[in-house]
Amino acid sequence: MRKRIELSVVVPIYNEEESTPVLCEAILHVCQSLAVPYEIIFIDDGSKDGTPQVLEKLHQEYSNIRVIQFRKNYGQTLAMAAGFRAARGKYVVSMDGDLQNDPADIPKILHTLEQGYGVVCGWRKDRKDKLVSRKIPSKIANWLIGKITRVPIHDNGCSLKGYRRSVVKQLPLYADFHRFIPAMSTLGGAKIAEIVVNHRERSFGSSKYGISRAWRVFLDLFVVSLIVRSSARPALWFGKFGLVALLAGIGCFMIFLAYNISGIVLPSVAFMFFALTGHLVALGVLGEMILATGDYRPGQMVRDGILAINRDKGASLHE
């Protein structure tokens, strides 16, 4: 009989033919020292260099290395999504393929997960990157993400994260949303922890990020926070704005009546606001119907046995 896998390590890789073997050795070394059944899943995100061949060789060499080869470059979020879908372990750890994350942190993450947390986020407290182009924008972005999603994590962009299986299988990962995994998983009711992890200088290849994505991250942040807020209870969320529109309509009408103003402008405006109210209420109801037929339920993970504490105050953090 097959042993039940305890740990899945998911590593998206894009054009890293030099660092991949080194990284693989390091992860294998750490996993072997843990003495639990494990698997390593590499996702080749449509690399254009020799990465696919390197990964194929590693797969032939070690029995617990699995490799998913994408047809083209789809980005880190989808690579992670594919890895998560394939993962069989009770706990799943994701990390970058560029050696900047340290596999030696895996045991620490695993230990924290075993204490009952749904998500464990790495925090690159001492980050080895360029100050102006990487560290400062990231600090601002994280502050903003924390404020808007109400999940104050120091380092959303750190790929080194650990998850409980039920969380990973619940996460809706698409578009560019891997940065918002903590925010999205709290919606499901997962308990979040944050630990300081090691961060190393890049030794091979070049970084695939640039300041140019700032705008896209900002847009995504806006979208994610809207989704997270509205999809918990669509009828209430849309209804709230419907109420505002209703009050605005009533206000216009009252002014019209109270001051005995002639002309049809104010009543027309009032009716428009009423129409908007109807529209929003209808959308809210439609939203509830969509939620009822979809496979995402807010609080699903709570039912799966991971208790959320202090959801209203955001995630519970510790270092």
Added chain:
Amino acid sequence: MTVIAMNPSSTDSHSATHEASNPPLAVSLVVPVVERSQDIEAVYHAYTSILDKLSLTFECIFVIDGGDRRVMNVLEALPSTKCPLKIIPLPYYFGESMALAVGFEQAAGDVIITVPPYFQTVPEGIEQVLKRLDEGNDLVVTKRWPRVDAWFNRLQTRMFHNLVNRLTGQSLSDLGSGLRAMKRPVAKEISLYGDLHRFLPLLAYQKGFRIAEVEIPQHTADSQHRVYRPGVYLRRILDLLTVVFLFKFTKKPLRFFGLIGSGLFAVGFCVSALLALERMLGVTSLSDRPLLILGVLLMVLGVQVGSIGLLGEIIIFTHARKLKEYTIRKFYR
């Protein structure tokens, strides 16, 4: 020779039995017979003799849109000694996309080549197309070049493709050329309907297939002057917009609707704010300014459009785990 009575609902069972009974084939030649079928016999002989010369095992699949009896008679009289022949009449006029889709379902070859039922490019082009496919591409499309037809045809082709390439970021130059070669997965994974066959390379690109374009000289028989009715041009543009929407925004409805909605809202807000300012300065009273209705209407419309985009996002969010946006070439388990 097999004549398969086509009934769109029974395609699955047919393809299953055929794939099971036939020995492995290198090439399936799929001919969607939609228009200009008078040369079809010559087309058949030209292509099959080239494939014979290349000593490949192949089959021919003719899908006859509307099941035209005259074409059926011609095809049924063809000698079936050269290769297995499948003749599939469609019971109704479904168009080229449907004809191709049915042909793809019946195709048993490792490589599938689509050929128009008339001479559009020189038949020798099939060799070049196959060669490029062997170089590691998944789909090879063709460009009729050098061209022999009227300058007006070329001009409208050029303009249309400029628009396509600008909107999709691709560099395609002849979507109307019917000669294409693809590996089996391309034909089996892409679902064609409506007029989508024209945009096959775009759909294949989205699925992550490698695409190449080769230049094949245009056949002299393809030189007719093509001026269409205005409706045709309009339909082509609408098709393009549909494809672009599918291409760019299906997974990001809020980007699309949100942009439109916030634009409308901003204009409405500015108009209303201006009027409010005038009112506060005592220039005019609001009830005398019908412009206020427009301002508020735009704001309301902006909220409505934007909220529909948000609802779209909720749909995707709640169904995201069933979505698979990526395509896997290989999984080493």
